[in-house]
Amino acid sequence: MTDAERPAGAVLAEAADAAGYAPSVHNTQPWRWRVTADALDLYAVRDRQLRAADAEGRLLTVSCGAALHHAVVAVAAQGRSAVVTPLPDPADPDHLARIGLAGHTGVTPEAMRRFQAVRLRHTDRRPVSDTPASPEAIAAIGQAVAAEGIQLHILTPDQVLELAAAASHADQVEAEDEEQRAELAYWRGGDRPAGTGIPDEVVPGQAPQTTVPGRDFVRAGTLTVGPGHDRAASYAILYGPGDEPADWLRAGAALSAGWLTATELGVTVLPFSSVIELPSTRQALRSVISNLGYPYLVVRLGTADPETAGPPHTPRLPAAQTIEVAG
Numbered sequence: 001m002t003d004a005e006r007p008a009g010a011v012l013a014e015a016a017d018a019a020g021y022a023p024s025v026h027n028t029q030p031w032r033w034r035v036t037a038d039a040l041d042l043y044a045v046r047d048r049q050l051r052a053a054d055a056e057g058r059l060l061t062v063s064c065g066a067a068l069h070h071a072v073v074a075v076a077a078q079g080r081s082a083v084v085t086p087l088p089d090p091a092d093p094d095h096l097a098r099i100g101l102a103g104h105t106g107v108t109p110e111a112m113r114r115f116q117a118v119r120l121r122h123t124d125r126r127p128v129s130d131t132p133a134s135p136e137a138i139a140a141i142g143q144a145v146a147a148e149g150i151q152l153h154i155l156t157p158d159q160v161l162e163l164a165a166a167a168s169h170a171d172q173v174e175a176e177d178e179e180q181r182a183e184l185a186y187w188r189g190g191d192r193p194a195g196t197g198i199p200d201e202v203v204p205g206q207a208p209q210t211t212v213p214g215r216d217f218v219r220a221g222t223l224t225v226g227p228g229h230d231r232a233a234s235y236a237i238l239y240g241p242g243d244e245p246a247d248w249l250r251a252g253a254a255l256s257a258g259w260l261t262a263t264e265l266g267v268t269v270l271p272f273s274s275v276i277e278l279p280s281t282r283q284a285l286r287s288v289i290s291n292l293g294y295p296y297l298v299v300r301l302g303t304a305d306p307e308t309a310g311p312p313h314t315p316r317l318p319a320a321q322t323i324e325v326a327g
């Protein structure tokens with residue numbers, strides 16, 4: 001059977017499968033897919049929402065937006081184009097999107113490269129090397145983000161210091177909040193649902209000496225980090241014009257688009273979301289971008305330390321738990 005002859009349901013089921021590789025806050029994978037003969041529906045799974053740190057579901061929705069974009073990338077890699085309807089059912093806010101298929105586009109090398117990046121992309125919490133990401137690569141990542149209707153603001157050195165202060169403050173507040181500490185410990189610990197969460201192997205063995213502190217994941221992991229200091233890192237804020245679920249979904253798609261582009265160009269991406277979780281630091285970031293829009297996520301961009309081995313891939317839930325194929 002040629003790609004052009006494959007039934008829509010099979011194309012969409014493969015897209016749902018690929019979407020499972022998407023990044024999500026604390027690797028919660030807060031999504032569920034329903035595949036029918038002609039549509040793929042995306043639902044939020046509130047059981048895997050961070051109720052303490054993310055009560056409004058902002059980061060849950062950003063994570064689902066990343067999965068949605070991964071699905072669209074997988075559709076394109078099968079020579080088809082996707083039509084996405086965000087929030088298709090006003091009566092059900094957890095029904096985040098519906099994907100349908102439009103015409104046959106043929107499989108382009110660009111679509112295949114993008115699809116390959118889905119399997120390669122990962123979060124690297126080691127300090128970046130002293131070789132910065134090139135201006136061309138950063139511009140390409142910004143364009144990929146902008147294509148999804150979101151802006152990427154690269155912070156000036158002074159703004160990086162403001163970010164560092166905000167990140168320290170957010171971590172301190174989180175550490176002092178018992179509920180948030182317990183929630184983070186759950187997604188880091190042995191009791192988390194199998195196939196989710198943050199394993200030891202991807203968390204640094206000792207806190208890297210960086211200007212902007214990475215998230216404190218309760219206890220050290222086993223990932224080896226070099227002496228790098230992140231001096232060559234670029235920090236950026238993803239922001240846009242609104243602060244509603246539709247905007248968060250778009251921000252997630254933009255995160256995925258930027259991250260897959262970065263992966264193709266050899267640039268590592270590390271998200272920082274504690275500054276988004278806390279209202280006061282989210283507001284501080286808003287001032288950093290002169291109230292031009294609402295911040296959705298901070299990312300660090302750089303090139304990987306060639307001296308130490310990178311982290312392994314994090315686990316994923318079995319497809320049977322996240323994908324329902326309707327009769």
Ligand SMILES: Cc1cc2nc3c(=O)[nH]c(=O)nc-3n(C[C@H](O)[C@H](O)[C@H](O)COP(=O)(O)O)c2cc1C
Binds near residue numbers: 198271
């Ligand atoms: C919305 C969002 C927020 C995230 N926030 C952080 C963060 O604050 N610190 C961090 O180290 N990783 C963060 N991550 C990365 C996730 O922990 C990571 O995507 C997840 O563990 C899956 O691992 P992988 O990206 O290597 O596939 C975030 C990811 C997303 C999508």
